[in-house]
Amino acid sequence: MDLSEIKTITQAKQGDKLALLALYNQYLPLFKKLCRNRADYSNVLEVDDLLQECFLALESATNSYSFEREASFKTYLYSCVKWHLTRVIAKHSNVTENQLTLILQIKKFRENYEKQHGRMPDNALAKFVLAVRRNYSDEVSFIPVKAFAKKAEFARDYLMQGTKVMVEGEIVTGNYEDKDTGKKIYTTEVYANRIEFAGAKMVDRPPFPEDAEGFLEIPEGMEEEMPFR
Numbered sequence: 001m002d003l004s005e006i007k008t009i010t011q012a013k014q015g016d017k018l019a020l021l022a023l024y025n026q027y028l029p030l031f032k033k034l035c036r037n038r039a040d041y042s043n044v045l046e047v048d049d050l051l052q053e054c055f056l057a058l059e060s061a062t063n064s065y066s067f068e069r070e071a072s073f074k075t076y077l078y079s080c081v082k083w084h085l086t087r088v089i090a091k092h093s094n095v096t097e098n099q100l101t102l103i104l105q106i107k108k109f110r111e112n113y114e115k116q117h118g119r120m121p122d123n124a125l126a127k128f129v130l131a132v133r134r135n136y137s138d139e140v141s142f143i144p145v146k147a148f149a150k151k152a153e154f155a156r157d158y159l160m161q162g163t164k165v166m167v168e169g170e171i172v173t174g175n176y177e178d179k180d181t182g183k184k185i186y187t188t189e190v191y192a193n194r195i196e197f198a199g200a201k202m203v204d205r206p207p208f209p210e211d212a213e214g215f216l217e218i219p220e221g222m223e224e225e226m227p228f229r
Contacts, residue, residue, distance in 0.1 A: 009073060012062045020062065024055055027077060031058075038085055045092055050085060057084035126152035128159060130167055130190070144189040145169070151195050158197075168194040 005026075011019035024031075035050035045053075061080035065073055126147045131140050145167055147155045159165065169192040175184050 005073070006067070009062060009065065009067075012059075013065075020059060023062065024058055027058070027074070030074075030078065031081065034081060034085060038089055045089060050088070053085060053088050054081055057081040060084070124149055124152035124156070126155035126159075128155060130165070144187075145192050146189060147192040147195060151192050154195055155192075159195075164198040166194075166196045166198045167192050 008019045008022055008026075012023055031051055031054040032047070035047045035054065039045065039047045039050060057080050058077065061077045064080075065076055069076060071079075128145055128147075130143045130145050132143055133140050167190060169190040171188065172191050173186065173188050175186045177183070178185055
């Protein structure tokens with residue numbers, strides 16, 4: 001941060017409207033980008049409306065900013081404006097703040113993917129539950145798996161209940177708030193990077209527990225994750 005910006009921020013903190021306007025004009029390109037990315041998700045607010053909200057967020061961020069912060073003013077301002085716009089849009093639209101944040105993250109991912117690969121990513125998504133026997137035990141763990149793009153198409157076309165597969169992927173944890181109880185629910189699932197058929201017979205192990213019709217017993221509440229055809 002150069003001395004001239006420090007001076008302008010100090011004057012704006014002291015109530016100088018011209019200094020605040022100077023900061024607004026300085027960061028206007030950033031504000032326009034943030035507003036354009038969000039205007040599509042509001043049924044009421046246009047870009048010009050959101051730019052006015054940016055000015056209010058700038059005034060608040062300027063007053064609360066401390067020069068002793070490790071973050072630069074631009075970084076701090078960017079976070080404040082994003083948070084303010086998200087709340088304003090959620091208030092005037094049919095999406096929650098969390099939903100809007102997720103939508104924008106997906107949009108950013110797709111834009112970055114297109115820049116790197118020259119095309120938009122595939123939208124295919126498949127969810128299924130993988131039954132894994134624990135080492136040296138007859139107990140079975142049921143692991144939710146998500147597959148994307150070509151791997152999702154593979155799961156859709158070839159995986160059925162009882163199919164033996166090998167899955168390599170990334171363990172992803174998360175949480176959400178139950179709408180009925182307000183309780184925080186923690187989740188763990190695997191994002192598949194590789195799915196292959198596992199044809200080897202496990203001759204030294206007893207079969208997985210099955211029901212009367214010969215199907216694996218899936219814990220209650222996980223059936224909807226299975227990619228049945």
